[in-house]
Amino acid sequence: MAKILIVDDDAAFRGSLAEMLQDLGHVVLQAEATDAGLHRLRTENVDAAIVDLRLPGEDGLAFLRRAAGISPVPCIMLTAYASGGNTIEAMRLGAFDHLTKPVARAALVETLERALRRDADTPDRPQAAVAAPGAREPVDGSELVSSSEAMRQVFKRIGMAAGSDATVLVLGETGTGKELVARALHRNSGRAAGPFVAVNCAAIPAELMESELFGHVKGAFTGAVHERIGRFREADGGTLFLDEIGDMPLSTQAKILRVLQEREITPLGASRVQPVDVRIVAATHLDLPAAVKAGRFREDLWYRLQVVPLWLPPLRERLGDVLLLAEHFLRLLGGDPPKRLSATAARLLLAHSWPGNVRELRNAMERAAILSHGSVIEVEHIGLQAAAAPAPGLDIDWDGPMALAVARVEREMIVRALAATAGNRAEAARRLGLSRQQLYRKLAEFDLD
Template sequence: MKTAHLLLVDDDPSLLRLLGMRLESRGYRVSTVESGAQALSLVEQQRPDLVLSDLRMDGMDGMALFGEIQSRHPGLPVIILTAHGSIPEAVNATRQGVFGFLTKPIDRTELFALVDEALMQTSPASGQADPAWRRDIITRSTVMEQVLEQAGKVAGSDVSVLLSGPSGSGKELLARALHRASARAEHPFIAINCGALPEQLLESELFGHARGAFTGAVNAHEGLFQAAHGGTLFLDEIGDMPLSLQVKLLRVLQERQVRPLGSTQSVDVDVRVISATHRDLNAAMSEGTFREDLFYRLNVVNLRLPALRERPEDIPILARYHLELAADRHKPSVKGFSKEAINLLASHAWPGNVRQLVNVVEQCVALSSAPIIAHALVAQALASEDNALPSFNAARAGFEHGYLVKVLKITEGNVTQAARIAGRNRTDFYKLLARHELDPNSFKPAYVTGPL
């Protein structure tokens, strides 16, 4: 991880030395200047991660400097220092988008805490350009960096990659990054969700069809394998593909040829396949709903994306990044989050992962009437998300889990009786218990021995 670069601006040389020594002792790289004009010049040459500026300076004062930084480098956080602090000044500064306000003499603990909070909102892309292939992936997480390191190693080869991880964790984003880093980057990247289409339509979309292949097929249709020739085909939610199509997909991968539906002629295709799923494919193979031979064809390299709760340090920078995108599209007057709002976002569990975070941020931007999004507005957006209907798969999984718990409680952990009530054989019932990580022994009554 790179060392954060801080810029100190103050017309008092002794204070610059003192603050510089304090911050350097924390491991930061510190630059110091004595005027707003010098600060703007340095920011243009080597954009820092954070600016700390005195409020009262000759020429350009701290708020004027902040205004220039905000217009030229939106998203660069600024902390204002002043010996003349007052509540109205602090309120006005934070409303305009200043990250924080410290009163001289500067308390060491308060300084370090505020700097740490500000840096949590700074995207690493602001001070260090990521390689072009991964430019859309915003992270400072060690866990995510390890995934990207593995991705970078396999991107240049033609091996099949299976991306696993929960829904909304960014699997398609990583698939696009892998394509961008490959020798196929100048050719098409085509994505399809294998669980979003009925079987016959999915077959036609993937493999194409000849004219008259089925009712309504008035023209021949080139499938996505042909459309992606020379490039990459991303098969999202591959675990939801019907078994009959899994057989045909396996044949295409083995033979590097595709035969459109209703045609007698095969067509050569040169496509790299990247697939993704949020399902446990090992469990699906045990249940007979996913082919083992196809799994090994697709899973040459497996990259697992972490859930957002596993990379909490990314929440503030992702929130800031998507706020800037949403503000550019809809409401440029919105400039950032209050510290309390960021803390609330960082403490949320995010069951919907990055996709849910993006929804919450966009809702906050749309509803905000002030430049800085407040804690209350974030709380309202989170409550709205939590009360929303879950996806069909999530609702079904929740029902199954609750039903199994209820049956096991009734039968006190007797699997034979529980399976009979559920109308399933013991083998299927055990598979259901394994899928939901339920141990029937934990539902058996605890017998007490010895004197009462």
Template sequence: MSDLPDDPVTPPAAALRAPGPHLLVVDDDADMLRLLTIRLTAAGYRVTAVTSAEAAMTQLHIERPQLVLSDVRLPGRDGLALFDDIRAQHPSLPVILLTAHGTIPDAVQATERGVFSYLTKPFDGKSLLDKIAQALSLSAPAHSVKPGSPQAWQNQIVSRSSRMAEVLAEAHMVAQSDASVLLRGESGTGKELLARAIHQAGSRAGKPFIAVNCGAIPEPLLESELFGHVKGAFTGAVANHIGLFQAADGGTLLLDEIGDMPPALQVKLLRVLQERMVRPLGSSQSIPVDVRIISATHRDLDLAMAEGQFRADLYYRLNVVTLSLPPLSERREDIALLANYFLVKLADKYKKRLSGFAPEALIALTTAAWPGNVRQLYNVVEQVCALSTSPLVPLALVQRALRSPSVEVLTLAEARQRFERDYLVGLLKLTDGNVADAARLADRNRTEFYRLMQKHGLTPGLFKADSNGPASPPAAS
């Protein structure tokens, strides 16, 4: 240690301020503690140095660092006991252990417990800095935004990428107006999440935000869902139904997958946007509505217009401002951040004590292709969360989830509910809304079939067809 300065060791809990990430260093060897502090400060880190596990836990209560670097041999509680305490209170905080040769007989067991990595003394300075950089890049916890803060509008969007920062800056600017916004991006990139953020950042934040997937609702039902209907407007209309435009009055309506809207409805939507009035099906009265429109699509609308599948006048009405979300493959710095964020949420859902991902598992996640973007990442994390039997998610489980088709994980009750509704819709479309025929195909009596339809909000009149093809309920301008 002859190359060290003669000044006394940095006192416990003394923090050397530097602009970089904050590290907590724990070692009872005064010379080693001073050397580590000098090296890490020179590398741009802000260092807090303490000499015991007890002092480290006290410091953690004062300020949470971004990484803990600790010797294994400490007076009183050792480094592994310190790690256990840290993991219990801060499960996403990465810990690197320094050990004399042979101190940890089974390094694999240590990393399985959740220790990010360990280095054997004497260690190479470059290796130490590389391990710290890797731990910070892979294990950084998701940022938290306090309610009421200027950033609270985006508190559901987890990101640190420059691409997303640009999108969010533009979103915040457009949120201050009532201009219609078109969100473009591949499926699963988070278009609805961004739409909600725009709503929260604007003057309509206290009013309703309603989203409708224009491609997921059968055409006969979509018109009624959007504009509403009055009792007796068509067979099966047994009560007045308020449409989504009226339900969103004063707030924001997200028309998701607008590119899948049937051409006939595009005309009616354009009229509503121009007149700011809706007329429920079967009504002679138009109702004024004050709704901010955000639309979203994964389709190429320019190509759809060229092929005559999307109206140009509607496109220009919707596309006052365009925001494009990057695919997950172009914001890889967010993958580990999102994976840990989802893991915390899903561990609570599945009532499991999960401390994080093994380092090699995080590397596998950050290098995967992700054609399904953030939605696929969420589904993969949910799969490993549901199947994990250890606190630290291993590489093998992540590889298994990445190889298998990424499907949404539903409870059995949720899956049955979804299947049942899709099955009823299919039968009613097949029989043009004839309940007797549909019940016969389902091998159920009419009373039971009507009860099932009522459960899922279906009416036979919306599936009626005439000789010219599927019939919409009486249209109103």
């Protein structure tokens, strides 16, 4: 039996949640605002808190900030208004988890049980991160927009990783938004006031890579008429984003490994090392384990990079985001009111396979906004190729038994999740919205273990 604090201004929801928790044998405390909840936290021996994001006066994020100085109690955030920004911020401030309303009873009970187990195992849990200056959702188009559970798991990981200097490796197909994730990590970190420097490793010739990254002294080579500090020193005190690191030459990979280990560089032609204070975020669309086996990528660098791996799902696996993102891009393009999609245009977007992912969708919306003279975007303005054929591997008899069709879809989704996460079953389970135990049962059921 545990003592659970509920902070929510919706009396009906608070009452029903309290009743459910009491049925489970817990003692329940209730508060309808942040100040009242913090008073309960100071005066009662609370084991866990369930806190709504939107509260009268100070919101649930303020509760998290202030609660960290009172008690290391695990806090579960609830909201009906989830966004990339508030999910990342809640996790960065130390929330145990961030769930969306309406929340399923089983999901809430499972999360609460995990929170209570962790609190029992680690009574001296570290306090939440200090608020970073500028850790606000941007309004320049670089915010992360999604309503899918797979992306919500990404947002949570960004929030948990943002407060540290741990190296992050972002994996995903071209156009899925890997640089946006890197910028979100920087924006929500203690380095937010420092520089964010992005380098596209695939766009730099191999012979210029080391000079570009590490800099050179005057006279280091023919044509080096001036000193160059290099991208690592440009990013000092901030974040260096190494995009498409899978395309980096092997010779440079060895030097990157040393930088990650020693936090120092040697500019070309220099005799002394230079210390650097940077956080490294790397990204690639390549299958790095396959590149390691083929000898194109160093195995030791692969292990060094994936301290915190993040997998971004392709747009075709989160079709619920297509119209949300399309409308978001149209708002960014301006207009009073912004242009909108016709019903047939919306159906076209949902039928497309989006091989270029979010980048392709954004380009399509820009094109459509230019070509449409009125306020409504029609099919002819979008200019997409014909809808792609159904995904390969799904040989389903649509007139047969439903159980067999559902089983084939489940198997295909599990296979794709495992492939996208390089066989990491814990990450695959998160992508699929399953517990690890559920995934293991499915793997056995479909002979995939």
